[in-house]
Amino acid sequence: MTLNEAFGLAFSHYRAGRTGDAVAVCRAILAAIPEQPDTLHLLGLALLAAGDVAAAADRLERALAVRPDFAEALGNLGILRQDHGRPAAALVLHGRALALRDWSGGRINRGNARRALGDHEGAEADYARAMALGPDEPMPANSLGTLLREKGQVGRAVALHRRAAVLAPGMADAWRDLGHALREGGLLTAAAAAYGRSYRLDPARTEMMSYRLFSLQAVCDWTGYDALCRETAAIIDGDRGVALPLGTLSIELTAEQQLRSARLFSERLVRAAHAPPYHPPPAGPRGRLRIGYFSADFHEHATAYLAAELFELHDRDRFEILAFSFGPDDGSPMRRRLVQAFDRFHDIRNAGVDRVAALVAEEGVDILVDLKGYTKQSRLDLLSRRLAPVQATYLGYPGTTGCEVLDYVVGDRFVTPPEHQAHFTERLVVMPDSYQINDRRRPLDGRVPTRAECGLPEDAVVFCAFNTTYKITPSMFGIWMRLLARLPGSVLWLFEANPEAAGNLRREAAARGIDPARLVFAPKRPLPDHLARYRIADLGLDSFPYTGHTTTSDALWVGMPVVTLMGGTFASRVAAGLLSAAGVPELITTSPTAYEELALRLALDPAARNALRRRLEETRLTVPLFDSRRFTRHLERAYGTMWAIHTSGAPPRGFLVPPLPPGAAP
Template sequence: MSQQSPNKGASVHSAVLDQAIAAHRSGNMSEAERAYTTILRGSKTHPVALHMLGLLHAQRGNFADAEPLLKKAARVNPGDPHVLFNYANVLRALGKADDALAWLSKTIALSPNFADAHLNRGAILIARRELREAIAEFDRAIAIAPSSAAFANRGSAYQQLGQLDEAHDSYTRAVELAPSNPEYHFALSEVLVQIGRHDEAIGALERTVALDRAFPFALSKLVAAKRTRADWRGFEREQAALDEAVGSGVPVDPFTFFHASSSPALQLTCARTYVANVAPERGGVIPRTPSPHSRLRVAYLSADFRNHATANLMAGLFEAHDRTRFDVSAISYEPDDRSEMRNRLKAAFERFEDVSQLADEDVVKLIRQLDIEVLVDLGGFTAGARPKILARRAAPIQVNYLGFPGTMGASYIDYIVADRIVIPEEEQKYYTEKVIYLPDSYQATDAKRPIPSIAPARSEVGLADDAFVYCAFNRASKITPPLFDIWMRLLTKTAGSVLWLLDGDPIARENLKREAVVRGIAAERLVFAPHVSAGEHLARHRLADLYLDTLPYNAHTAASDALWAGLPVVTCLGTAFAGRVAASLLNAVGLPELVTRSLDEYESLALRLAHDSELRAALKSRLASHRTTWPLFDTARMTRHVEKAFDEMWRRHCAGEAPASFAV
């Protein structure tokens, strides 16, 4: 809002108006309001009193009260650009974007060098995704009066256009002009990540947190960035800061927090805070009165209908749905990666809707037009997710499944699909969703996944023929110092052993090697597996001897891959959903003895298996047999259980019953 002093005519030089303006400027709003009101009782069209009282209401956030006052002020005094500017800003705050743009244009017509008017027009145009037009307005504002806000907004527009170098330059100028503003350092960090300058991004995040420890999501993004690179400097301090931030209501990225937290209570707090700040509920329940003979209309919502872990698990289930009873659609909001998996998924659904170019509200309209009755969200708050679609209550029943291992903390998510291991009944209180208990494991699997019959030779992947190979094909972000300590002790106590890890970020690789050396292990005993196709990845599991799980966030798809490939997995049962998944899988494939209850027990069991070749051989033999006889890899059985869950959800809804936890 513009607070420039009004031009005063002879009638304005009253003691009351001077007193009102003085009180307004000093922050004594109540006294100012009384004085402006007194003036307007005597003169209902007093231009200055109308303007200043409207501005006062706007500054308080009472935009509905401000609008009629500023509208009248603009009509009485149409030649004052500050009056028109403030009226436009109130219209913008009330969501009247077209009107706001029109009044800002009038402001600029009166005062072409009004930089803030150009700036605010640009901000409205960004919200409308008219990005080129927005940039033109920011350029005009910068030419008149360079400001950090104009550069930052221009950076946002360029970033959304994918012009990352231009976005970086604009954000850099914003930081130079306002180095104490944490918002600009944070925005710069985002684009630095996108252009692959991760060290600089970490530096920008560190500056953000140093300026404002409570800046939304800065701490969690800093922690995520460092753990992705296995940069454990300050690990314990950062962990304590994350817990403190969540406990004090600072917005933290839930997916990052689930990787770091063992507390389902804090995870619930984290999710609720995230929802309140990012995707609060915006729509009511949509009633449905189905035909008694109609198929239940189910849609799966995801960014991962592509070459992705979620698709690798779910493809078989999509294909196995009973089409005589279920009408099944895909709502995909990430672009086509043109992979074999994408093509397979397109064929698996009756309807495959690519909504990657649609705004959230348009996706909601589409889902409602399709008359979807059960909407299954496979993403939660993972990368690329769009929870605002769910927040608008796109379907009468909305379900959290598979991709996000914990509560979404949102009133608009009715159910979460689980089993009694990942969510014990006594922990339902930590979930805003009602819990659907599947009888085996909650995790879908695809029994059609082919494994090449011939694995590569060990020498082809950098493994010695006589080495004992501990395998941990998890992302570096899941590896923690306490767990790595255990792995290094296992290498110390197992002659000729190596640890086989996924290769990703080269900095992470070097950091892990350095951490091994610090613990007395030669760097060469860490072997890194490069990215290969899904089939080749499954095949190379046969070269390993034992899979070591992670905590507090287990291997999920990675554990399923290992078991499908015939490699036993040793896990430690965690205290939250994300840390109990491998235990769920092992129970469903008939190997519960590989589930330990403490890290000491985990270390002891792994060492015993490494030193007992007969026990390992027996486990591998049982796993080979159980793969085809136990429930974990029975895709058809899993699909029937999921369908029974859909039927019960819908029965309850049609009977007018509130969502409630139940077991299939």
């Protein structure tokens, strides 16, 4: 057999996925011709496919030692370095390859390295050049579309992903990325269709089905809803693939199923499996603990509305408070307030992973607190490299992340009772009152509209359900419609998240025998005006199993009572904890029947509703839920305990934060 024939045989084995056979033939060739560069290169690729990264890198480097101008080997070694957490090294290799030959694949490779290093302008230039070099290739358009979506240029991103899908209709990733861009642009039904197409093309990517379900939930399109929920549960229970963790919170799954979903999602799609862990240097002696908060929500956002005062109230004699922001700067008053609230505010939107790790180390962060979890713009991939000695998750995501490098989750006796530890990879930190911080500077001075201005009846009961649309389930909506049927003239006031959802909910109401006109939709308004609207509603109806968070505390702050149903998961217990901390635990129910009957009883009893409203208004500044200073002291106690456990050399362990005596929170 000639060299060409043997090499052809090895290559055919490699292309067919027979990596063991490819390795064997390559080694036989090299036994006869030890430094044959093409064979060394192919052997490196085969070893990489077999999972032997070190040996693969060695063979690629040997191929380059023999033939330094081997552009393909430079490119493939660059991809290996990129995939294994060394984008700076990859950038050098891709640059050398492109100096030898300018081709679209090489431009995409270098663009990917530049993007990982935070050089978005350079990446955009490389992707654009790749499109010019390969106008009929889908990857350049898809890569550029993904970058532009991350930069907020959603319209251009949609066009580019559509182009990629037209060029390669069978490319599942193009349809996935088109779905992401459409969802970002608010075209949710179209996004669901794109995700469905991606899933059909590659059924192994089960997370695409989750994205499709989540998009349909956001527009309240419940066609095939039960079947999609059953399939999600079957995927989790049978270990058949990945489910979107955020999506599991809004369908009726158990805490154990949510844990399995989050753990697998973390292992396969979040954790930089090939990236070397970052080991922060030991913290030197200092007088103050350094707390770093990671979030994309340091702007006009629900999380900021809750937490702004926390950052301001931290005891600066004992703590340094740092922000690491990877979200937009909207130039808003809230953004300016937050920048002032921190000792140092770092905008890391365009920083690569290595730069973020170095920055956290330079700052000497002791405890890193993620405020996002699996919500929009999550960056748990950063924390997966262990950037700080202690890492915790708090506030943004009501469930376990499944990430082993997150040591703690901050909860309370409702959302994370100690007996729920088995459902979390993180250790439970149980706060004494409520896990949710609240900003006492929430505005109360918005102009209260008339019911007529809001399209509401003057002399009928107004049920209010302002939770976002993906939290509305068919079963809970059915209860709401039964309440309208049992109370003639009453209306349901909903938040108008998107026009598609409004149309679908009106159709669902009609299908249940309710006049669609009895559903009234509230458009988005500035926070003071939005909060003022709660004053003209009679009773809040909570969603389930993903209960109200900021929405519920907003209502309670203004004085509107909310009926909730408490379940067995973190997300299904949040509103119950808030109601307890607000001093109205009688509004918590534990079954759908009890929920419906309590809502009806209060709807028929104006005196009881008014008494609840008066109690909420009169105790607003004294109940634990809105005692921001007391909460901050409790959280600081939690941080102190985390750090004491760490410095003792013991592994993280769950603990209860001891409550301060009433009035003892300076």
